[in-house]
Amino acid sequence: MHGPPDRGSSPLSIASIVASMTTAAVGSGLMFAYSPYMLARSADAAWAPGAAVTAVAFGGLVGCVVTGPLIQRVGHARLFACSMGIVIIAAAFIASNLSVSLWILGRGLYGAAANCNFIIAQSWLNHAASNAWRGRAMSFFYMAYVLGLGCGSWLFGQIPTSGNLTPLLTIFFTALAILPIGLTRLPNPPAPARVNVDVGMAWQISPVGLIGVLASGGLSMVVQGFVPIYATTNGVAQQQVGLLMFVMQTGLLFVQYPLGILSDRMDRRRVLLITCAIILTAGTAALFASFTHMILFMLIFLVFGGAIETIYSIANAHSNDRADPGDYVPLSSTLLVAWSAAATVVPLAVTALMPVFGPKTFIGAALLVAAAYMLFTLWRLNERDPVPTAERESFELRSAQLPNAAVLTDPEARAADQSTEPTG
Template identity: 50%
Template sequence: MAILERNQTRRDPAQGSPPAPAIAIASVVLSMALVAVGNGLMFAYIPVRLGAEGFDPTWAGLIVTGLSAGGLAGCILTGPLVRRVGHARAFMVLSALIVLSNAAVGAGPHPLSWIAARALYGFAICGLFIVAQSWLNDVVANAIRGRVMAFFYVAYVAGLGVGYSTLALIDIRAADAPLIGIAFTALSILPVGLTRLTQPPPPQAASVALGRAWRISPVGVAGMLAVGGLSMTISGFAPIHATAEGYSQADVALLLSAMPVGTLILQVPLGWISDRTDRRFVLAAASALAMVAGLFALGFDGGALAALVVIYVVWDGASESIYSLASAHAADRAGKDDMVALSSSLLFAWSLSGFIVPGIVTGLSAVYGTQAFIYVAIVIAAAFCLFVLWRVVAMSPVPAAE
């Protein structure tokens, strides 16, 4: 069954099956939070380790681009994997790939091999998001989806923050970070392996269908394109830029570990509001806030660390909030049997932007300096805000009861 046309609505789980227990939903959320701890540490570790070894910042940018390239492949291949083995087994397979990626990074600072290792990580983490999101979207109703997806993303970002902060506690020249990443990824398999959450039936549509996803929800797809570029630009290049500006390992760790606080503060309230109004209003507000925060980041760039921490907290929180809001908005308009295909398509849009934009930023940084990522992020947020406002004028919302 193909992804449903935009004017069709998804069947509410409450109409066909009892609601899933909160503890069962929490098992999927907990697994992703555990994965995030290792992921956050590796995100912070790689650019700082490369800087400590004397490599040019361009290498760190290429590694971010490689990660996103792997994500594109993950979006294409995860759907067929889920259709073949189911959600739980697919989750375990993808977690094993992250373990392998971290092991390769732990072998030593070899930029070319790290590009391949992070591409494998990108493949696996995009696959994990597809599995987790489609699983959760299958068991929650439209009326609470915004809150559930916000809670899911808050838990993931909280895990990232724990991982970021761990950077200050490790020996940057040792293999501590990859080993910690391996340990937390292995732990993440346990909640999913023990969950009693009912698995969705094998999806009838499992391939990427970006055009159909656009017909269902242009704002949802555009939101993923925007947040993919914003997320990979801010989280990927903030440590590169901070290291190039001369901030210490502890300063970079503090900045990165503080950034997820903005998501923790903004994500759940925005999700709650979006369940009670047109989600597009909330998306427009989040993107406008991201644009303003980016302007402040530009104005205070290179200044006092305390000011930068506050600005980056708001900037990252507003930008990352677009992810769950756009995902929930698109799922409101999809059919129950098409959640895997929709999740694959949305993550493909995220990864496509996350692949293209870091490549652009890497090229601009080589010419104009590492500050270029701030300008790019501002442009993305402004463009998406204008697009959402145009869609609000052009199209009516989907009622929450549908």
């Protein structure tokens, strides 16, 4: 039964949502490190590691498209349990270790189900939270989820890869994640608004925002997906691969937060230019970084990955700054699909080019995307005046690895959220 949003609820009322998704994130972090590590060490198919990255992104695109209609059909709680079940099935495919094709299929199923889970959770959280603390709740939710991913990556480095312990642990954490949501007393949110994709509208609202989200989709999936492959093929030990992924996941908070606060105080496009410059600097350093100096290598990729995540957050906020309240739902829907499409196409291109240009192809691709976006933003800077500070939404921490599920929130609550939260 659907209930009205409890605007008088306390932050403790959403604890079940945060607990479920953080627990699930630990299992996801395990597989984000385990799958590329094992596939890169396998001699069966050289294309498999890159194909697994593309499969996750394509599955995520499918999840973005089907989640809304499925929620309308069965509701948030039932679909959450079903999509967690699909994550378990995907891990079971990998645990069976029968063929590379099953690994790829498993990663694709995971991508679809993980996006579905995240969209459900964020929609539910937006529905339950009061306008007075929704922004803080969303930032805490993102941080908890990212930290869960990082803890999963770290845990991967502490357990043996022989046998199938890692996928079994993923199954365990995913099953455990069903319990808090299954036992919650929060009412189901109403069915989501109809999702409309309108690229023309998104372009008219903010070309810099739309192209930024496109760029961040390709950048994030390429760097986060190919770093463990790159490290493994260069003989980096399992424990160090897990630590590297942990540093990249959790370190982004230290890079994104100060840049986000800065974007509340000056033209966000200028902050995007600063962020692109950081990506180009760190990416160039990454080209020459040596695995023999692992601490320095990790610091470089912490900054590299963190700046890439920041593109998504600031570009998304810049688009919302220029949008009317009635455009929030179709705009968020369009940005979500744009991100997912780029996250599929760019890794696919890197996978195809890697046999020609070598294991550092993903770094070169990231540098090209960042340079192109920097030039585009420079051009747009002279075409349009900045949004006045008083008219902006406040910056929220977001991860480019996670979809923006505002398309499934109550449009009135979204509009209220934009108008009542203080600007920085």
